[in-house]
Amino acid sequence: MDGVCKLIEDYTDRLIAFQGCFNFRDIGGYVGKDGKSIKWGMYYRAGRQDRLTEMDKPKLAELNISTQIDLRKPEEIADQGVGPLGSTGAQYEHIPVIPEGGSDQLSQLVGDTGISGERYLAYLEFGPNPWLRIFDLLAKRNSYPVVLHCTAGKDRTGVSTAFLLSVLGVDRATIEEDYLLTNRDVARQVEFLDRTVGLPAGMTRADMVKAAGVPESAMKVFLNGLEKKYGGAVEYLKSIGIKTNQLNAISNILLE
Numbered sequence: 436m437d438g439v440c441k442l443i444e445d446y447t448d449r450l451i452a453f454q455g456c457f458n459f460r461d462i463g464g465y466v467g468k469d470g471k472s473i474k475w476g477m478y479y480r481a482g483r484q485d486r487l488t489e490m491d492k493p494k495l496a497e498l499n500i501s502t503q504i505d506l507r508k509p510e511e512i513a514d515q516g517v518g519p520l521g522s523t524g525a526q527y528e529h530i531p532v533i534p535e536g537g538s539d540q541l542s543q544l545v546g547d548t549g550i551s552g553e554r555y556l557a558y559l560e561f562g563p564n565p566w567l568r569i570f571d572l573l574a575k576r577n578s579y580p581v582v583l584h585c586t587a588g589k590d591r592t593g594v595s596t597a598f599l600l601s602v603l604g605v606d607r608a609t610i611e612e613d614y615l616l617t618n619r620d621v622a623r624q625v626e627f628l629d630r631t632v633g634l635p636a637g638m639t640r641a642d643m644v645k646a647a648g649v650p651e652s653a654m655k656v657f658l659n660g661l662e663k664k665y666g667g668a669v670e671y672l673k674s675i676g677i678k679t680n681q682l683n684a685i686s687n688i689l690l691e
Contacts (some may be wrong), residue, residue: 446619451479453494455486455631456518457624458588458617467605467611471690477579478689480596482588482624485520486631492519500525502572504583506532506565506630507590515586518643525582528572532591550649552656555594562676570602570672571597572638574681576688589617590648597654601668602682603689607632607658614654621647 451459459482478500487495503520505512508531521527521581533541544557572578585591593614601609618668625643627632634643658668669682 446616449496449616450620451498451507452623453491454488455627456482456484457493457541457620457627458482458592459582460613462600462613465600465603465605465609467600467690468686469690473689474577474602474691477581477669478573478594478599479582480588481584482592482641483586484520484582485514485516486627487519495519496523497521498580498582499523500580500582502526502578502581502582502668504528504569504572506530506531506585506595507678508533508537508582509535510528511586515574518536520582526578528568530568532561532595534561537561550590550653552651552653552660555590555653555657558591558594558661559671566595566598566672567676570598570677570681570685572598574684574688576684582636587617587647589614593617593649593654594657597658598668598672599685601658601684602672604686610658614649615651618648 445464448663449461449463452459453459456579458480460480461475463473465473467473476498477501499511500520500523503517505517505528507515517527528593540560541554541557545551545553548554569583573581583592597610597614600613607690619671621644624647625634625640627667628643634640638646661668661671665674672682673679
């Protein structure tokens with residue numbers, strides 16, 4: 436529990452508090468294999484970046500992002516755009532976790548009940564290609580620093596980051612708590628939306644806070660499901676063809 440308490444204490448260090456981009460966090464400092472810590476400034480998890488303000492852009496450039504891994508569906512990108520990272524020289528990689536039409540398939544598989552660990556497990560039904568491509572990139576030193584994101588930076592990004600933290604040997608409690616840190620940036624995001632583009636029709640601030648956050652049990656259910664069916668997150672990744680040398684390369688790059 437000490438590690439989890441430390442995670443809460445250093446939240447302000449790991450959150451990059453842009454004006455127009457939310458849930459943008461560094462996973463540095465978490466303890467992994469052999470007591471080694473994850474390097475700071477190497478892997479960021481985030482939400483959409485198209486609303487970054489002019490005041491945000493110098494701070495974004497300072498991160499020296501080499502690779503932008505975009506997990507959104509094509510229709511989300513068409514609506515939102517890719518954001519300004521390309522202008523800083525970042526390589527853009529589109530790796531949709533949910534294919535076109537996939538949201539309807541998810542609802543057929545697990546029901547239209549919103550965020551849940553069961554829904555996260557159903558992402559895997561779309562096949563292994565997203566994870567194969569993500570971990571191929573993460574195994575290459577010249578990919579870093581990386582920002583991996585979806586629209587809100589909580590569901591597809593949360594699952595992908597949970598896989599990575601598992602590879603790095605981070606304990607379950609910390610993985611679950613990192614996921615829940617999403618809820619710490621929700622109020623700021625809702626205030627920004629209300630002040631700029633407005634809340635979606637028919638939604639109150641309270642509704643939006645609930646929609647933008649994550650439930651406490653979802654990551655636990657997801658990881659339990661992986662444990663039950665595959666023996667764990669790392670075992671799932673190996674089962675789909677990710678090689679041990681790739682996993683070792685990721686650890687060598689990110690742990691110090």
